[in-house]
Amino acid sequence: MEGENETMTRIDRRKFIGAGLAGATVMWPLGHAFALTDSLSDLGGSIVSPPQATIYTAREIITLDPSRPVAKAVAVVNGRILWVGSLEEVVRILGDQPHSVDTTFADHVIVPGFVAQHDHPVLAALTMSSEILAIEDWVLPYGTARAVRDKQDFMDRLTQAVNKRSDPDEPVLSWGYHPAFYGPLTREELDSISAKRPILVWARSCHEMILNSATLRRGGVTEAVVDSFGATAKAQSNFDEGRFWEQGLFAVLPHIASMVATPERLRAGLELTRDYMHAKGITIGNEPGGILAKSVQDGVNVVFSSPDMPFRWSFIVDAKSIVAKYADDAQVVAESEKLASWYGGMTSLAPKQAKLFADGAIYSQLMQVRAPYLDGHEGEWMMDKKLFERAFHIYWDAGYQIHVHVNGDAGLDRVLDTLEVNLRRNPRYDHRTILMHFAVSAPDQVDRIKTLGAIVSGNPYYVTALADQYARVGLGPERADAMVRLGDLTRAGISWSLHSDMPMAPGDPLFLMWCAVNRVTPSGRVPGPHQRVSAEEALRGVTIEAAYSLKLEEQIGTIVPGKRANLTILEDNPLTVDPMSIKDVKVWGTVMEGRVLPTGQATSKASLEQPRDGRDKQETEFEHAALRHALNVAHTHL
Ligand SMILES: [Zn+2]
Ligand SMILES: [Zn+2]
Numbered sequence: 001m002e003g004e005n006e007t008m009t010r011i012d013r014r015k016f017i018g019a020g021l022a023g024a025t026v027m028w029p030l031g032h033a034f035a036l037t038d039s040l041s042d043l044g045g046s047i048v049s050p051p052q053a054t055i056y057t058a059r060e061i062i063t064l065d066p067s068r069p070v071a072k073a074v075a076v077v078n079g080r081i082l083w084v085g086s087l088e089e090v091v092r093i094l095g096d097q098p099h100s101v102d103t104t105f106a107d108h109v110i111v112p113g114f115v116a117q118h119d120h121p122v123l124a125a126l127t128m129s130s131e132i133l134a135i136e137d138w139v140l141p142y143g144t145a146r147a148v149r150d151k152q153d154f155m156d157r158l159t160q161a162v163n164k165r166s167d168p169d170e171p172v173l174s175w176g177y178h179p180a181f182y183g184p185l186t187r188e189e190l191d192s193i194s195a196k197r198p199i200l201v202w203a204r205s206c207h208e209m210i211l212n213s214a215t216l217r218r219g220g221v222t223e224a225v226v227d228s229f230g231a232t233a234k235a236q237s238n239f240d241e242g243r244f245w246e247q248g249l250f251a252v253l254p255h256i257a258s259m260v261a262t263p264e265r266l267r268a269g270l271e272l273t274r275d276y277m278h279a280k281g282i283t284i285g286n287e288p289g290g291i292l293a294k295s296v297q298d299g300v301n302v303v304f305s306s307p308d309m310p311f312r313w314s315f316i317v318d319a320k321s322i323v324a325k326y327a328d329d330a331q332v333v334a335e336s337e338k339l340a341s342w343y344g345g346m347t348s349l350a351p352k353q354a355k356l357f358a359d360g361a362i363y364s365q366l367m368q369v370r371a372p373y374l375d376g377h378e379g380e381w382m383m384d385k386k387l388f389e390r391a392f393h394i395y396w397d398a399g400y401q402i403h404v405h406v407n408g409d410a411g412l413d414r415v416l417d418t419l420e421v422n423l424r425r426n427p428r429y430d431h432r433t434i435l436m437h438f439a440v441s442a443p444d445q446v447d448r449i450k451t452l453g454a455i456v457s458g459n460p461y462y463v464t465a466l467a468d469q470y471a472r473v474g475l476g477p478e479r480a481d482a483m484v485r486l487g488d489l490t491r492a493g494i495s496w497s498l499h500s501d502m503p504m505a506p507g508d509p510l511f512l513m514w515c516a517v518n519r520v521t522p523s524g525r526v527p528g529p530h531q532r533v534s535a536e537e538a539l540r541g542v543t544i545e546a547a548y549s550l551k552l553e554e555q556i557g558t559i560v561p562g563k564r565a566n567l568t569i570l571e572d573n574p575l576t577v578d579p580m581s582i583k584d585v586k587v588w589g590t591v592m593e594g595r596v597l598p599t600g601q602a603t604s605k606a607s608l609e610q611p612r613d614g615r616d617k618q619e620t621e622f623e624h625a626a627l628r629h630a631l632n633v634a635h636t637h638l
Contacts, residue, residue, distance in 0.1 A: 053082055053100075054099065056591070058109060064536075073086060074565075075094060079565055108571060109574075114282045115497075115547050117286060118457060119277070119499070125270045125273050127269075128503065129268050131173065138506060148176065159193050171199070171215065175204070185210050188242075190212035195213060199211070207245055219256045246635075258623050262623055263622060266299055280510070281570070281587040282311050289355045312346050315339075320356055352400045356388060359381055368408040388414070388418065396426065437458070438457070438458040438484055446485070455497075457496065458484040459500065462483050463527055467481055486531055497549045514579075514580075544557035573585075
């Protein structure tokens with residue numbers, strides 16, 4: 001460990017916590033980055049002649065531009081696309097403009113740069129930097145974390161992970177355990193792996209942790225401490241079994257944050273998340289529901305705002321939290337807009353966009369449904385009706401695009417009702433209200449979505465991961481099999497995109513395409529076959545339609561003259577391979593605003609060794625805020 005990995009020193013940690021945007025060394029405004037890479041002689045030349053162009057040739061270029069769907073060459077100038085066509089045509093158009101032909105991609109297929117419509121970097125960082133022992137494979141830059149087969153497999157692999165560590169005091173955090181798949185897990189079983197070293201097992205849902213005795217000791221969690229929790233938190237804790245879930249997990253958070261969300265773990269995790277997403281061909285991304293703890297955002301900026309970032313990242317205002325905080329409507333908007341100053345360099349606040357929440361999470365089956373759940377349990381609202389309506393009204397009148405997290409058909413009714421009221425009251429052109437996740441819906445709602453001018457961002461992994469189980473439990477086959485009804489949306493002419501919500505699903509656009517095109521579950525079943533979509537529609541869902549949903553369709557999403565030169569370079573054509581192989585198409589790398597960025601630069605897992613030189617109040621607050629943000633994301637999503 002020591003030597004091959006760098007451990008953050010105390011000074012590094014303080015920089016990570018306190019640096020904010022100053023930590024991102026150079027702030028390059030969009031479009032100016034490339035001037036810095038030109039040599040002086042190039043700059044001299046540019047005064048008298050047009051700038052140097054680079055022509056990339058490829059086996060095939062899929063432009064997603066209906067007027068020129070395929071091409072063989074693309075010319076790039078100053079990070080933008082100048083022309084697309086055959087090589088001869090592009091050379092002819094360039095005429096006497098200085099240019100070079102780059103054949104690096106001659107055997108590859110170029111598609112528009114992938115757009116990560118909706119992911120959660122802090123939660124992804126904390127889970128990805130742990131020992132991943134989950135229900136699915138995670139293909140990471142340093143290797144693949146294979147899906148866990150059963151309880152024994154989990155215990156064996158956790159034991160190996162514990163034993164390979166040199167420092168006997170370093171806590172081991174694992175993520176991905178799923179009691180519904182592997183059965184219950186207790187403190188005693190974790191103690192059998194190690195009685196001395198802290199072991200923390202974070203469930204796949206992120207709603208529960210199982211802690212061994214060494215963790216409880218280090219965190220000062222005694223039976224008396226648990227007894228002092230509030231009634232709900234106490235009811236959602238089991239000291240003997242070392243289990244803490246929901247409010248119990250929030251209550252134990254201050255005791256364990258230093259073993260989970262340290263600045264070094266967050267930084268290493270963010271770097272890993274960055275490399276992971278780049279390896280999946282992502283050229284731009286977005287988190288709806290930005291971080292509201294400035295110290296945590298500053299930490300994220302150290303990695304994500306840096307000019308080295310292989311993709312830009314935007315954040316959407318967490319309007320649910322802001323509207324709950326301020327009674328004055330004008331202040332809600334003013335506070336939302338103030339957040340723009342928290343970002344810079346490669347990060348930004350998505351302009352005039354706000355995130356609201358309707359009903360509960362899909363993974364814990366807390367969405368609001370029209371017909372009751374088969375087992376009689378009830379869904380949850382993430383925002384009270386009054387607060388939701390007030391928030392919608394405020395942001396609607398301020399001209400915002402509103403992104404609404406919604407999972408059930410009754411949740412969708414509430415969102416569409418609210419949208420209709422506001423449209424009637426104050427008609428708006430191209431409001432592009434976005435229905436996010438879109439798990440359970442009813443056929444009659446499709447027409448209404450179209451009529452009201454809303455668009456959809458669906459998570460197609462819900463079908464892959466959950467349709468079999470939900471057909472048996474809670475929803476029944478009819479509702480479970482029609483989840484994320486993308487086929488109906490296509491036939492109705494509604495714009496839809498795909499998102500992974502990482503770490504809710506692997507943040508891998510080709511995998512999302514595979515889910516949407518095949519809708520095949522682990523049992524081999526195809527739920528709702530008529531909701532499958534074509535490979536080209538799925539590709540649009542991770543490029544131009546995702547761009548459209550973020551109001552970036554004039555900048556990115558297709559390969560046409562004038563747009564940013566954002567390209568994803570693939571080893572094969574995802575539109576012509578066997579549909580079951582789409583997820584296996586290899587990513588060579590990306591071109592991001594003209595920068596050629598091959599994947600595979602990451603060499604090893606970043607160090608997660610714990611610091612030994614103590615910590616101060618600022619660090620402790622940082623750790624609490626980071627973990628709290630992660631748990632809040634998990635609480636609304638899983
Ligand atoms: Zn959500
Ligand atoms: Zn989300």
